[in-house]
Amino acid sequence: MPEQTPEKKQSLWKRITASREASLLLVLIVLCALIEIRSPEFLTFSNIGEILKNNAVIMIMSLGMLCVLLTGGIDISITSTLALSGMTVGMLFKYKVIQSTGLGFLIAIAIGAACGALIGVIVSRGGVMPIIATMGFMYIYRGLAYLIANSQWAGADALGSFTDFALSSSLGFGVINNVIMITILCYVVFFILLKWTKFGRSIYAIGSNREAAEISGTHVARVEFLVYLIMGLLAGLCGALSVTVYSSAQPNMVLGKEMDVIAACVIGGVSMSGGRGSVGGALLGSLILAVIAKALPLVGIDSIAQNTVKGIIILAVVILNVVTKRMMDRSNLERRKI
């Protein structure tokens, strides 16, 4: 069996292809290198900063989606949750109900968490298929966002000091922009959560074998509930973030981006049937998508072709993964002596 052949026996290439993260990192590096050759201004500090800042929302939400997918679920309501919380905060600032940035974030997160909790209850207690439950809430939360907006936007002028947050780097010790800093923090927290805490492992356990998890005393319903709550919480945070980053709150914020988040996770090697996937994968997946989106205009591919390229890359990555796995299995079989 391949697993029993000692690691050192495997060539470097094998080890890279064996680990999804490693191969993705390779892809990312090659990608960046190619783009850099085409347009040298790509890998500048400011440019990378922009990439991270503009995609912070996707990157953070793919963390939540990672957890959801790990339990074998899915959540397509996240962007609606984002819009609802973001819009609410925007309006609160517009009508001078609140002034403090911190409070704004707290409210956004609270709203997001509430939305997530509701979904969590419906899914974990009500036994509704996640895709259906979240599809329903996708309509509901988006609708609520529109109602709250009541055909108003919160522009830069209305938001006032709240928009400065995305510009300053007070959290990043004056070096790293706040938004990027928050992203990094989220990733650190989730890395620890998933790898080194009981809760994290039970998420994997549920996705890997639900019945076993129940029998061995994992509180499946509770964990599932928490996972959707966390997802909502992150979506809420992202609501506030995208308001500060684009210094405008509009009810149709990031419409349809939930698919990008899911795509990021899947490219990152997260299995949609649950149990498999890692924070590193989510990071690389969302980074690859971000780089592509940023790079296409730079390398002179008409931005009209952007979606096509994105889609093809998604397909290519997942198919490639299957092919390599099959090849490895075959070579293992052939190595067996009969």
Added chain:
Amino acid sequence: MDLWNVTIKTERKARGYIVADNVLELKGITKIFPGVKALDHVQFDLRRGEVHALMGENGAGKSTFIKVITGVYHAEEGEMYLYGKKASFRGPMDAQAAGIAAVYQHPTSYPDLTVTENIFMNHEIKKHGVIQWKAMNAEAQAYLDQLDADFKSTVEMGTLSVAQQQMVEIAKAISMRARIIILDEPTAALTANESERLYRIIEKLKKEGVSVIFISHRFEDMYRIADRVTVLRDSQYIGTYQVSEISSDEMIRKMVGREIKDLFPKPETKIGGEVLRVEHLSRTGYFKDVSFHVRAGEIVSFTGLVGAGRTEVMEAVCGVTRASSGKVFLEGREIHVGCPSDAMRDGIVLLPEDRQKDGLILSWGIGRNVTLPILRTLSRRGIVDVPGEERVSKKYLEEVGTKAVSIFEPASSLSGGNQQKVVVAKALAQDKMKVIIMDEPTKGVDVGAKSEIYHIMGELAGHGYAIVMVSSEMPEILAMSDRIYVMCGGCVTGELDHGSATQEKILALSMSKDGPGRENGKKEAVANA
């Protein structure tokens, strides 16, 4: 050598030494499911360091009883005493905390996670909330070494064979410092020598003063390992006996509630011409150069260790997987089978090993299950003739004597034996059938049903069907088969006929060399499905 000194290494508060003689005692346990009484005032007691067998037909309530002990189910009535103190478990966690560990029939493992994680799931080694991977891996490896396992603790569970997975489960039980270990049909999936290894482990545990509850359908298990035996029937408590003082016939009577005359009815059938011939069949990584033939009215069995490639050969013959080389002849004519439907068209029918997963659609009525393969023949102008369909299914289900309320009863509600009968009926319904391949036909089937299935096999042979049986159970192989092919490491290592076959010969042939695991094979079959 002492198993516990391994666990002492871990800083976890050692439980006080047990003095009570009765480690575990249950009185008047009653468990009720919607519409069904699964346990009716069952009693049970377990002494320190004893192996207590729990016997009974499928559906007698053994598994339910275990789940009550392990806190998965909560009994409506009855008390449980642990070390003399009254105990009631709110959930599995309580049972684990109380030192009760269960190893279930189908290992309840996490295929995507490593062996270490499987062993330490829900009792990870943590330092202020942070999981200590190094320590866990090391400790897990130590347990595996104690059980002289042949795999690493960092391996993914999904890649292990059933026997290996069971070993992990036992390691898990030890890691929890369990004083009471429950083994639910551990030997069902094991071959003779794998079982032997398990027995040794159990004896080791006994010496440590661990009490073991042992569920099995195999009498040889009970006689080999158990001190006392408790029998359940129809969710009722029948009695508890000293194993040394009870004969197998008595046991059968107590379990089945009636006399079973000759368990293996092997009718004398006249053997006709050759029906199926397989020549030099090979599949990379699974089996090589396998040749065999079956004649009409003949029962040919394939045996060998798990992983010898028996199932894989049959799957290749029936088109579940593709063979990489070799020829298959049916009545002298070469046939090319690409998928099961091709095989059925030609008259080769496979009764898969895992009838729950591959044999039946559990949520469907048994009638529909029977007619699924023959719907096209049952439909006029492309429309299924439902009354006709129901007639046919009823006919064949009765022919094999399925016990069910109606043909609309979901397959999931039937006992293992009856499910197997449905699968057989499904095969019989195919009038083209010439060869019937039964993969472990009596696996997880209780004694009563077993003999009935043997009867059916005999009748089929009588009707001139060519029968191939894949089995690991010595008694049935020796009793039922006209010829026996023994496989090992993907090759046929010998062919014995009814007269000359003995347990020793078979074991010798099946251990002539050690073969690869079979799990990947199963996986691929699923992938192709």
Added chain:
Amino acid sequence: MKRFLSVLLSVGLAATIMGGCNGNTTPTNASGTASTSGDATSSETASGDEASSAAAAEGASAKGKTFAIVTKAAGNPYNEKEADGFKQAIEQEGGTCIVKHPEAATADAQVSVIQSLISQKVDSICIAANDENALQASLQEAMQAGIKVSCLDSKTNKDSRQVFVNQAGTKEIGQALMDAVLDISGGSGDWAILSATSQAANQNAWIEAMKTVMKDAKYSKLNLVEVAYGDDEPQKSTDQTQALLSKYPNLKVICAPTTVGISAAAKVLQDKKSKVKLTGLGLPSEMAAYIGTDADHSCPYMFLWNPVELGQLGAYTSIALVNGTITGKAGDTFEAGKMANSPYKVVDAADGGTEIILGAPFKFDPSNIGEWKSVY
């Protein structure tokens, strides 16, 4: 299975036929419709009595009639202002107003809105089209049903409208924007356009106009490097702007003739303290923070018309069409209440149809932005 279908069909027909009988007995008057609509719509449609009281006060040229305005999308303040203006005017004239926002900013969604309005037997529809041709079928159906159809802000093709209420002559807008670009760039250099969706009729028209204006010799030193599309999404607009900046290092001016695009671009430029300057069409309330001539403001000045007035003009046009004052032929004239340059005249439009022009685009600069940002 067939049983279910038969159940379904019979039930369906039964219900609708039953409906039919009642339908004939009850007189369908639209104000009644409006008032049954519950709180959901009270925010949008006039509650009947208010309208009638207003009608009593005025000479009531629109009394008892129902006028509908269909905006491009919900949740957009510009559309909202437009609708407000429309509503004010209609209610002053004593008519009933229905404001319809489509479910999404697509022609597809607008079709069902129009269909619904036809069912409600409104007297006129004034629509800001999401697609120039896609609405033809339904709007023609509406006209056949005797409904007067006019467009405002963003036109449909000439066959699917009677007249187009144009916020400002397409030529004038093109001219104004080009002059702005010329002035801000200092007469020469690279400049780019950041538009909304690539199929927005009015955007494309203005861009075309700018290109034609640019043929003039005095713009010869200006070099239009790219037309980018931000799809009226803040994020996409931001990405596109940043892409423009990194692609064309010596870019001088960005012109964004879209309210979403311009505010997104303004933010990018202002945050980066970029030397690139911005102009275009934007809402004062959105843009106030960015307008200024000094280094830390990204937009020296921009243009827009007053959407409220545009809505009002739309309303008076609808009324005029319904009362038969105009038929949509070039040369017709009509009174538009107390509006500035009333009476208005119907003139020939570039696409062969006719249009009514509100006036020249209005320039917003540091001097006047303060007063306007609170208005719209």
Added chain:
Amino acid sequence: MEEKSERIVSTGKKHGAKSFFSSWEFALAIIFIAVSAFCRAISPNYTPGNVLREMPKYLGEMFLLFPMAFILLMGDIDISVGSIVCLSATVSCFACNAGLPIPVVVLIGLLVGLLCGMLNGFILTTFVELPAMIVTLGTQIVYRGIAEIVLGSGGSISLKDTSGFNALAGKVGPFPYLFFLVILFAVAFAVVSAKTPFGRSLYAIGSNHNAAFYSGVKVQRVRFIVFSVTGAMAGLCAVFLTSTLFGANTTTGNGFEMDAIAMAVFGGISTAGGKGRLAGGIISAFIIICLRIGLGQINMNPQIILIILGILLITAVLVPNVSSKINARNTKNKVLTRK
């Protein structure tokens, strides 16, 4: 413990009158009547004529519902249909503007859809390990992307000569052709799913695809066929959409996949596969359509309509689950009290 006799006693028809009246489809029929009556009450314009006139706009999406129901029955999902609609609408518009006769244009539309569907099917059956969700997510982006490229910077195309497509939008009395076509397909798909071996194999695959495979169902072939058919139906939907929009643009068919799935699920078809009947999906589709029309006629805020639909969807799934849980508890108590 229920009595198990030696012989099988076939207890008559399973789908007896009782199970019919307790079936989800029956409940839906009731809801449908209720909704019609409700709309009738709130809007005086909710007349047969008006409803039939407004319907075609929504009917087109039902072409997606039928095959989507099949896909869900198999436990798969296809979220690329909306994009297929967009692509084949675009292509057929170009074809029409190229002056091809309308039948050819329609065929081209269908063909494009079919090809897209076949590509989905091909990928899914060659790489069986991949979940349909992610594959169709990929193709969703690609198909719309191709449409965007074909449409170019303008982002939209409109028919030069609308006469051909106008003919498609024709009517017999108050009934548009589309209506009859939908009914035709509804019956066809319903019969196939309920009465034919093929339909039975769909349920088999959805319930346990291993067992289906071992029982001789050509699982992958069935999947390929269904996904291809889905594509073709999307093409049909596109053609009729074009006949109302006289053109196509990059937003054409946005969110159609979600609508189709919602209709099916509201109709009692489980996304887990193997459960539900097409009839339910069809009735629920009409419920949703009528509700949209009715609420539209009273000028309700479209966002509120969406919220209502969302709530309906969730409750439709939640209620049966919860009630079954309660039933389970009750029966248990019965047993307890009996002894």
